Amino acid sequence: MNNKTTFFLTAFFLIGLVSFAQTKKWTLEECVFYAVENNISIQQSELDLQNAKIDKNSALGNFLPSLNAGANxxxxxxxxxxxxxxxxxxxxxxxxxxxxxxxxxxxNGLQNQNRLRRAKLSELASQYNLSKIQDDISLSVANAYLNILFNKENLKVQQAQLVNDEQQLTRSEELVKAGSIPRGDLLDVKATVALDKQKILAAENTLLISKLSLAQLLQLEDFKNFDIVEENLNAEQSATLLEKPQTIYGKALEHRIEIKVAKTNLEVAEKDVKIAKGTMQPSLTGFYSxxxxxxxxxxxxxxxxxxxxxxxxxxxxxxxxxxxxxxxxxxxxxVPILNGFSARNNVAKSKVNYERTKNAYNQAELDLERNVYTAFTDANAALKTYEAAVSTLEAREEAFNYAKEKFAVGMMNAFDYNQAQLLYTNAQSDLIRAKYDYIFKEKVVELYFGIPILKKP
Structure with missing residues (x-):
């Protein structure tokens, strides 16, 4: 094999790799898992968890004797x-x-024991915070992913409408030549075609911006070549929506991370009170030199x-x-006797912080209850909106087909035809919007019920 042949084969291979990289399309699973691994907020939370583990090791070290050697x-x-x-x-x-x-x-007033218990609780709280951020990022990625799917379908609707209008333009030109419709109708159809092209341009820009939003969420730089798999998602009623909202709330109380975080923080505050009380007790230390x-x-x-x-x-x-x-x-x-009320004041402050954390825990339960009922109501409303959009589209499609037949034989002017077409196009866009709005809100309710967006492989 000569050098020239080797060169062409290498170039062909590299071009193939570039083409593959540019045409790669991401699934929802890939987007979510990639975001969980690379998102900056998640990485920051992982560092917080590492700090919590270090603090736990420090608390364990308090049980060991100190040993220091010196030479002079x-x-x-x-x-x-x-x-x-x-x-x-x-x-x-x-x-x-x-x-x-x-x-x-x-x-020393059981301070070491309580510090160790507190450190373990703090580590647990950090783990919960990490899980909550992962859930939030996953939900944001799913929302951005569905937004791209909506913009893709909406672009297809606009493109299909342009094809239909261009066909109608050709038909109108023939009718004008035959004297079946006035020339003004032809001009209206031309204006409609020009408007369709503007709508396609706007839809393409909206799609590009939605891709940019998801690419930034994934910390990707080459967003222009970023694309997703065009999945065909069905908007079917979830079994979760058949549950009562109080049942969903009961499940959410058991597994939702925000409740676990609030409860763990309350336990940490309780340990802080015990640690502060320990400083008011006598301490006994053994020493050797x-x-x-x-x-x-x-x-x-x-x-x-x-x-x-x-x-x-x-x-x-x-x-x-x-x-x-x-x-x-x-x-x-x-034996602490008088130390400027510092120990007593620390106990008082820790009790105040405990009451504040207790209020935060109660508020977290109230917020969760409100969020569950709101999500449940929104999802059911979105389902009804979707069902209504399906019925509306069916009626608008039938009306548009009837208008198309009348316009083709000159029994309808261009203005009325364009109005029927506009209503049909809007109905298509409304259906797509209602579909993905319902799918997302359905996912939110399922999360509260304990069903994750994606199962880990």
Whole structure:
């Protein structure tokens, strides 16, 4: 195989890859799962969860004893007392010391236990927050996805209308030549064709903007080549809408993340009260320390017959560490008596925060009840609107077909024909809009009932 052939094969392969990348169409499942993996808000929530896990590890560490080792070596240069003569002399002396300290909380008002329980609850709350953001993003992606489907179908309606009007224009030109209709009707049909082209342009722009919205939600940069699979979704009544709203509310209380978050925050606030009360109780700490030292100075080992000190060099370093070692251990009791009311005020503040969190929990239940009833009512209203739109479209289609027949034989003028056509086109758009509005609102009710938008693979 020569180089020229290799070049053409490589170019053909690369062009094929580019074409595949540009023609890839995303399903709803792919959009939702991709958003969950790449959305910035979800990534931020995952970082919050990591922080909560770190805080839990810190709370576990409070049960362990503290252990610290230290070493020190110093030089004293200048005017110092000579230990052999007792006189002040300019000299350099060296000292080394080693220490080991440890302490452990024996009792501190159960603060460590309550801090650990609080940390576990905070981690759970972070997990709930992450799940809630994932649900919110999934719902937003589904809404944006359905919006694109609606704009695609609406564009097809406008394009089909243009084809029909162009055919009617050709037919009108023939009728004008035959003298069956006046030339003014032909001009009206031409104006209608021009208006159809404007509507198609507007529909294409709307579709592009809806694709941009979903691409940004997915954190995609190349939104111009972004497209979705044209799924044929049916607007059928969900079994969930056959349930009573109070039944849906009862299910929502069991599994909705916002209620779990509010309840967990209430439990965290309760632990904060216990932690604050613990600071008002006596605390008992056990401690232990070990130390030893060594000197590099000469030492006096005795007195000679003339009363003069007998001087010798320093003992070996490790012998001094062994001879000078010491231990210190015991218990320390701390009883808070008066500390500027800080402990008492912290307890009072934690109780106020608990009551505030309790109110937030009660409000979350009220909000959920209102949202469930609102979503249930909206979904049923959207279903009725869709059913009415179906009936309207059937009537408008029949009326338009009748007007088309009358216009074709010159029994209807262009204005009345255009009005019938406009009503038919609007009915098609209204049906598409009602269809996707109902599908989305139906999904919202199913979420409250515990049915996810998509099941994880």
């Amino acid at each position: 070596h110093s030089w004293n240069i200048g005017l110092n007392q000579n230990i052999t003569t007792g006189l002040l002399e300019n000299q350099t002396t060296q000292f080394s010391s080693v220490s080991l300290n440890s302490s452990i909380d024996i009792y 070990f130390s030893t030292r060594a000197s590099y100075s000469d030492r006096i080992i005795g007195i000679d017959g003339g009363g003069n000190p007998i001087v010798a060099g320093p003992l070996p370093l490790f012998d001094q560490f062994s001879d000078n070692k010491g231990h210190n251990f015991g218990l320390q009791l701390n």
